[in-house]
Structure formats: C-alpha cells, structure tokens
Amino acid sequence: MSTIVYISSNNGLGKSAFEAITYAKKMGEDVIAVTVGNADSNVLAELGQYGASKVLVDRNANSDDDQQITKVIASAVSSTGANKVVFSHDLIAKAVAPRLSVRLKAGLVAGAISLPSTDGGFSCKVNVFSGKAFGNVNVKTENKIISLLPNSIQPEVTGSNCSVEEFNGNAGESKVKVLSTKKPEGEISLPEAELVVSAGRGLKGPENWGMIEDLAKELGAATACSRPVADIGWRPHHEHVGQTGVAIRPNLYIAVGISGAIQHLAGVNGSKVIVAINTDAEAPFFKAADYGVIGDAFDVVPKLVEAVKKFNASNN
Amino acid sequence: MKILVCISKAPDTTSKIAFSENNTKFDENGVQYIVNPYDEWYALVRALEIKETIGGNVTIITVGNTADEAIIRKALAIGADDAVRIDAEPNDAYFTASQIAKYAKEKSFDIVLTGKETINYNGSQVGGMIAEELDLPFISLATKLDLNGTTATLEREIVGGVQVVEVSTPFVASCAKGMAEQRIPNMRGIMAARTKPLTVIPVSSIEEFTSYTSYTMPDAKSACKMINPENMDELVALLHNEAKVI
Ligand SMILES: Cc1cc2nc3c(=O)[nH]c(=O)nc-3n(C[C@H](O)[C@H](O)[C@H](O)COP(=O)(O)OP(=O)(O)OC[C@H]3O[C@@H](n4cnc5c(N)ncnc54)[C@H](O)[C@@H]3O)c2cc1C
Numbered sequence: 001m002s003t004i005v006y007i008s009s010n011n012g013l014g015k016s017a018f019e020a021i022t023y024a025k026k027m028g029e030d031v032i033a034v035t036v037g038n039a040d041s042n043v044l045a046e047l048g049q050y051g052a053s054k055v056l057v058d059r060n061a062n063s064d065d066d067q068q069i070t071k072v073i074a075s076a077v078s079s080t081g082a083n084k085v086v087f088s089h090d091l092i093a094k095a096v097a098p099r100l101s102v103r104l105k106a107g108l109v110a111g112a113i114s115l116p117s118t119d120g121g122f123s124c125k126v127n128v129f130s131g132k133a134f135g136n137v138n139v140k141t142e143n144k145i146i147s148l149l150p151n152s153i154q155p156e157v158t159g160s161n162c163s164v165e166e167f168n169g170n171a172g173e174s175k176v177k178v179l180s181t182k183k184p185e186g187e188i189s190l191p192e193a194e195l196v197v198s199a200g201r202g203l204k205g206p207e208n209w210g211m212i213e214d215l216a217k218e219l220g221a222a223t224a225c226s227r228p229v230a231d232i233g234w235r236p237h238h239e240h241v242g243q244t245g246v247a248i249r250p251n252l253y254i255a256v257g258i259s260g261a262i263q264h265l266a267g268v269n270g271s272k273v274i275v276a277i278n279t280d281a282e283a284p285f286f287k288a289a290d291y292g293v294i295g296d297a298f299d300v301v302p303k304l305v306e307a308v309k310k311f312n313a314s315n316n
Numbered sequence: 317m318k319i320l321v322c323i324s325k326a327p328d329t330t331s332k333i334a335f336s337e338n339n340t341k342f343d344e345n346g347v348q349y350i351v352n353p354y355d356e357w358y359a360l361v362r363a364l365e366i367k368e369t370i371g372g373n374v375t376i377i378t379v380g381n382t383a384d385e386a387i388i389r390k391a392l393a394i395g396a397d398d399a400v401r402i403d404a405e406p407n408d409a410y411f412t413a414s415q416i417a418k419y420a421k422e423k424s425f426d427i428v429l430t431g432k433e434t435i436n437y438n439g440s441q442v443g444g445m446i447a448e449e450l451d452l453p454f455i456s457l458a459t460k461l462d463l464n465g466t467t468a469t470l471e472r473e474i475v476g477g478v479q480v481v482e483v484s485t486p487f488v489a490s491c492a493k494g495m496a497e498q499r500i501p502n503m504r505g506i507m508a509a510r511t512k513p514l515t516v517i518p519v520s521s522i523e524e525f526t527s528y529t530s531y532t533m534p535d536a537k538s539a540c541k542m543i544n545p546e547n548m549d550e551l552v553a554l555l556h557n558e559a560k561v562i
Contacts, residue, residue, distance in 0.1 A: 064479065066444070066454055091474055095456035098444030102412060107525030108409070110439040123529060130435050132333045138529045175453040176481050179469070183477035195562070219562065230493075237459070237493055238473060243329055243435055244353055244493070252561040263329045266435075269534065273559045275551070276540070286540045291554060295545030307548035311556065 002030035003084040006073055007047065007055075008092045009039035010063045011183075016088035016192055018050045018155035023148050024086045025158065026050030026115055032056060034167070037063035041164040048162025055164045057198055061171035064178050066095035072169030074103050077143075084218045090191070102180040106143035113152045113270075116144075130243040130266035150192050151249050189298065190239065193222035196250045197269075197307045198241060200226035200299055202278065204255020206234035211301045212256060218308040224248070226258045242267035257297045260285025317463070317485075319363040320425040322416055322442060324406070325387045326435045335531045342436075342531070348535055354431025354491060356394070361496035362461055363535060364395045364456040370463065373397050376427075379406040379415050385514065390475045393501035399514045402440060408524035409437075413445030416509055423448065426485040427468075432457055432492040440490070447488035455481060459494030485495035536538035 003024045007017045024031045033052040033272035035044065037059070042075035044224050061068040069092070073085060085100060089111045101108040109116075114125035114135075119137045124146060128135040141241035150186055190196065197216040203209065209223075209291045214221045223239060241248055243263040249270030256277045258264060265288050268274070286292045293300050327333075327347045334343040351360075363374045376391045377400040380382055400419060406412040420428055428450075430443035440456070449456035459478070460471035466485045471478055473492060495502045501509075543551045555562045 055424075064481070066447075066456070070448065089340070091457060091472075094440040095444050095454055096408070098413070098441040099448035099454065101441070101525065102413070102445050102448035105525075108439075108441060109526070110409075110441055118412065122527075126367070128437055128528075128531065129327070129333045130438060132534075134532045134534070135437075135528045136530045136532075138527050139526065141525050141526065169361070176455070176483050179480040179482055181474065181477065181479045240493065247438070252559070266329075273555070273561050275555070288537060289540045290537070290559065291551060292540040292542050293545050293548075293551065296543065300545050300548065303546070304551065305546040307552045308562075310549065311552045 002028055002032055002080055002082045003086060004076055004080065005031060005033050005052070005086045006065070006069070006093070006096065007033050008088070008090060009035045009044065009075065010037045010178065012039070014041060014192060015155060016090060016150045017047065019052030019150065019153050020051050020086050020148055021047050021050035021087040022155045023115065023153050027084065029084070032076070034073055034094055036061040036069055036072055036171070044164045045161035047189060047252045048088040049157045049232065051158050052162050054162050056167035056314055057164060058167045058169040058171060061169060062174045062176070062178075063174045065174045066092070066099055068171035068174055070099040070103055073100055073170035074169075076167065077104060080229050085145045087145070087147040089098065089149045095146045097145055099146055104143045104145070105141060106145045107138060107141040109137045109138035110147050111149045113148045113149050116146065120127050127270060128281045129246070131247055132266055149249065151194070153298045161206055188220070188222040190222045190241070190246055191248055193248070194250050195219050195221035195252045196224050196248060197221045197254045197256070198224035198226070198227070198258060199256040199297075201228050208298070209235070211305060215254070215301055216307045218305055218312060226264055255289070256284055256301060256307075258285060260288055261281050275293050317366055317370060317427060318423070318425045319366065319372060319374045320420055320428045321355065321360045321374060321376045322424075322428070322430040322446070323355040323364045323376050323378050323387065323391055324352045324359065324431070324434045325349040325378070325384050333533075339531050340529065349387060351390055352431050352434045354433060354435075356391065357498040358491035358493065358495040359429040359431050359462070360394060360396065361390055363427070363498050364499075366463060371489060375400060377402070377416055377419060379404055379412045381405065382487045388398070388514060389509045390501065392512045393505040394499050395505060396512075398512055400517060401514065402517045402519060404519035408526050409439050409441035410445060410525040411522050413442045414449060415443070415520060415524045417446045417449035417477060420446065420519065424486070428486075428488040430489050430490045438442055443490040446476065450488065453487045453488040455483065455487065458489045459492050461489060483504045488553060
C-alpha cells in the first residue's frame with residue numbers, strides 16, 4: 001500500500017511540505033507526493049530527500065480550485081491504489097480534505113498532532129476546544145485522510161531527490177475565477193513560524209509597534225497580536241491569534257502587554273515555550289508562561305532587542 | 317436570494333473544559349452553550365445583510381437535539397426567517413454534513429454559509445463536505461462576500477495574504493473574521509423569534525466516518541521562572557541554553 005501526500009507548491013516548497021512527507025514516511029509505506037500548478041520540477045524533486053518515492057504533478061489544474069484539486073488527488077489515489085492521504089493542515093487542506101473525504105468515503109483527521117496509533121483501530125491525537133485539551137480521533141473507514149498541523153513533527157532528510165512525473169488527473173473545468181492575489185512581501189507566515197513575537201493592548205497604540213517589529217526582526221520571528229488590537233485596527237486581522245483567530249504552536253511565543261485571557265491562551269498554549277512581559281504581576285499570562293518578566297514593555301523590550309543583537313553578534 | 321446558514325452549538329468560551337466517563341465524554345455539567353461565534357457573527361449576519369439589500373430568505377439549520385433549540389431561537393432573534401433542526405447528535409463531521417446536504421439538495425439554495433470552524437472541535441470540515449455532496453464550488457475562510465446578480469465576489473485568507481475570487485451562485489462558503497460585525501438581538505427580535513417557523517426533520521441513516529475515543533488534558537505547566545527586567549541577557553541565555561528555542 002502507499003500513502004499520497006498533497007503538496008501546495010505554488011509558492012515553492014515550505015517547511016510544512018517537508019513535515020508532511022516526513023510524517024507520511026514514518027507511517028511506513030511508500031510515499032507519493034501529488035501537486036498541481038507550475039512549480040519547477042527540480043524543486044519538486046527535493047521532496048525525495050524527505051522520503052517521497054516520486055512526485056506526480058498535474059500542470060492543467062488550477063492550484064486555487066479545491067474542486068479540481070480534489071479530482072486530481074482522487075485520480076492519483078485510484079491509479080496508485082493508495083489508501084491514505086496526508087495534507088499539511090493549511091488553507092488549501094481545509095477546503096480540499098473535507099471534499100476528498102466525501103469523494104473517497106474516507107474518514108478525515110483534521111489537525112493531527114501525532115502519528116497514528118494502530119493498536120485497536122487507527123487513531124490520531126488532535127487539539128480540541130481550541131487547544132484547551134486533546135482528543136483521540138478514531139478513523140473507522142478503510143481509506144483514511146490525515147491533515148497534519150504545522151510544527152507537529154521535525155522534517156528529516158532520509159534520502160535523495162526523486163523522479164517527477166507529469167500526471168493528468170482529469171481535473172475538469174474550473175468554477176472559481178481568481179481575480180487577484182495579494183501576498184505581503186518578506187513576512188514570515190504566522191502558522192508556520194517557529195518564533196512569534198506578539199503584543200496586546202498594553203502597548204497603548206499602533207505607533208508603538210516599532211520595538212515589537214525590531215524584536216521580531218532580530219529573532220527572525222513572525223508578529224502576532226491579541227484580538228482587541230486587531231479589532232481597533234492597530235494591527236491587521238491576520239495577526240489576531242486566539243480562540244477566534246489563528247491558532248499557533250511555535251517553539252517560542254513572546255507575549256508583550258497581553259493579559260492572557262482564556263480565549264487568547266486557547267490559540268497559543270500549544271507553544272513549546274512562552275515568555276510573558278507584563279507590568280501586572282497578577283496577569284493570568286504568568287500562569288501559562290515558562291519565563292516571565294514583570295516590567296514595563298517600553299523599558300523591557302528595547303533591552304531585550306539589545307540582548308538579542310548581542311547574542312546574534314556573538315553567535316555569528 | 318435563498319440563503320442557508322449552518323449553525324452549531326459551542327460551549328461558552330469561558331467554560332471549564334473537563335471530561336467524564338473515564339475521559340471519553342465532554343463533561344457538560346454547568347456548561348452554557350452559545351451559537352458558535354463564527355456561525356453567528358460572520359455567516360448569519362452577512363446572510364442577513366444580503367437579504368436586507370437585495371431581498372430573499374435566510375434559513376438556519378442545525379443538527380442537534382431539543383436542547384439546541386435555545387441557540388436556534390437566538391439565531392432567529394438576530395433575524396433569520398425560519399429554522400430547521402435535524403434531530404440527531406452531531407458526533408461526526410461527515411454524518412453532520414451529509415444530513416445538511418440532503419436537506420439543502422431538496423430545497424436548492426443559492427448560497428450555503430458556514431462558520432470557518434467550531435470553537436470546540438475546530439475541524440473546518442462541514443462546509444467543504446456539504447460542497448462536495450452538492451457538487452458546488454467552496455470558498456473557504458471567506459472574509460468578504462459581495463453579490464452582483466448571480467455573480468459573487470469573495471475575498472479569502474490565503475497563507476499570509478488575501479485572494480479575491482469570483483464564482484456564480486449556487487456555491488458554499490465558510491466565513492471568517494471581516495465578513496460582518498456581531499449583532500445583538502433586540503427585544504422585538506427576541507419576541508418575533510418565538511413564533512418563527514422551526515421545522516424538525518428526522519435523522520437520515522448515514523454512517524459515521526470517525527469518532528472521538530478519548531480525551532486528555534495538557535500537562536500542568538511548571539511554575540513560571542521570573543527574570544529581572546534589568547537583565548535581558550539572562551533571558552536570552554535561558555532561551556538559548558535551557559529552553560533551546562533560539
Ligand atoms: C467569544 C470571545 C472570543 C475571544 N477570542 C479572542 C481571541 O481569539 N484572541 C484574543 O486575544 N482575545 C479574544 N477574546 C478577548 C479576550 O477575552 C481578551 O479581552 C483579550 O485577549 C485581551 O487583550 P489584551 O490582553 O491585549 O488586552 P487587555 O486585557 O487590556 O490587557 C492588556 C495587558 O497589558 C498589560 N500592560 C499594560 N501596560 C503595559 C506596559 N506598559 N507594559 C507591559 N504590559 C502592560 C496589562 O497589565 C494587561 O495585562 C475573546 C473574547 C470573547 C468573549
């Protein structure tokens with residue numbers, strides 16, 4: 001049996017693609033990567049290093065059309081006889097994986113954070129209640145789909161480049177017309193980021209974010225914010241993390257001037273290490289944090305920026 | 317425009333999360349249910365705004381038991397015209413989506429809206445599954461929806477950016493922040509909701525693809541280590557040597 005991994009490749013290959021291939025490889029069967037669009041074959045071949053035995057690329061399908069992608073993956077499943085499909089739990093997967101679940105009559109684990117356990121069935125661990133607890137999802141169907149939460153597994157290089165084959169997945173006509181795509185340049189995407197610097201209402205106004213951006217830049221981190229900050233328009237909506245925003249699980253989350261309300265923590269408590277910086281020693285964030293600094297952000301953050309600069313300089 | 321809005325119940329965001337029956341069931345003791353915020357704030361309100369500008373009808377649908385009629389009345393009080401409850405426990409996304417799709421197929425709606433995800437199971441599955449069952453395009457995580465006749469222009473979140481797409485009705489979309497603003501029901505709405513039609517439909521026999529077999533709580537955090545605000549070099553050293561994250 002083999003496992004198909006769907007890879008979003010229109011912006012090149014990201015870390016999440018390597019994680020998904022590594023994950024599928026660890027499930028123990030032959031791994032075939034499937035993608036659509038115009039990605040360079042030499043780039044796609046790198047998926048072999050993480051364990052793919054080949055890559056099938058359909059260049060006729062629209063990489064923004066979930067119906068077409070669903071059909072291409074279904075064709076690849078039937079032509080290879082695969083019984084499992086793995087996605088990285090990104091925006092494409094959130095549209096395509098549920099469709100594929102219906103089409104293949106395959107149970108879907110959305111947002112898996114562990115490899116499947118096969119004793120007494122087939123089950124994966126997921127976050128539930130916005131990260132406040134974990135659940136074990138048992139998949140009862142013959143075919144199975146797993147959508148893997150980013151940052152749940154470390155990519156591992158185990159081999160060398162693999163072959164890339166052109167594939168016709170009979171995608172049919174596209175019903176979605178893309179009018180425009182805007183991507184902010186040079187920023188690190190929040191769900192994939194390993195380090196995140198986040199700030200809240202304690203910063204008093206949007207004009208004070210310069211030091212947060214400086215800190216993020218020195219660390220090579222993405223920036224995030226609490227909900228009220230996005231609501232008042234101090235920061236863009238896509239930076240809003242929490243129960244009603246983006247849920248993230250970076251290696252390091254630095255929270256500056258954020259109280260640590262339960263709805264905020266729900267989106268970030270999967271982070272491996274949390275640093276809280278707050279003037280209020282009673283702020284709830286200190287209960288969820290690993291390291292705490294009781295102090296005024298306007299004093300502490302510039303000092304932290306200097307300390308990181310010094311660290312970077314001595315490590316280069 | 318005939319619009320169907322799928323709503324789900326979700327525990328109030330401040331609910332204590334605990335499990336019973338040997339960690340196999342969510343402990344509902346003392347839990348207050350609300351309309352899942354994405355369904356209420358974004359999907360329902362945008363549907364009402366469309367109806368208010370171009371006319372039409374907004375139906376809400378939920379798969380749930382009699383206790384869930386409280387959240388149905390809330391959605392009706394906000395302004396939906398009528399409601400449908402499919403009488404079953406929504407334990408599996410495929411089961412739930414297929415029940416709704418079966419109803420939607422019979423009534424042929426122009427637009428089917430869901431929230432981006434529920435805040436308890438966070439699966440983001442039901443909208444896409446309904447779209448596949450109905451063979452319709454699906455615009456996931458839409459933050460804006462405008463209509464011009466039968467042509468819809470939607471914005472959606474993509475990794476780190478925004479995409480603008482165009483589709484023709486009928487279609488399915490899941491709604492995220494930006495789509496609309498929360499509405500608080502007024503007294504007139506609450507009174508009117510009592511007499512708005514609520515149809516209860518018996519469950520169709522549909523298999524479940526998945527089930528939750530057990531739950532666990534995260535390990536308790538060890539105490540937070542406090543760092544002197546004058547000594548940020550120490551924090552950086554700890555992040556490097558102890559936590560090993562930089
Ligand atoms: C249904 C629902 C869903 C929600 N979803 C989310 C969500 O997804 N994400 C989210 O973030 N919130 C969410 N909230 C809101 C949440 O309850 C909190 O109101 C919000 O997180 C508070 O944001 P904050 O910490 O930035 O602001 P505040 O609560 O105002 O906290 C500001 C903090 O800054 C500190 N401070 C002040 N000055 C300084 C200084 N100079 N230096 C350092 N620290 C300082 C203060 O001590 C305080 O702790 C939700 C609420 C509800 C009801």
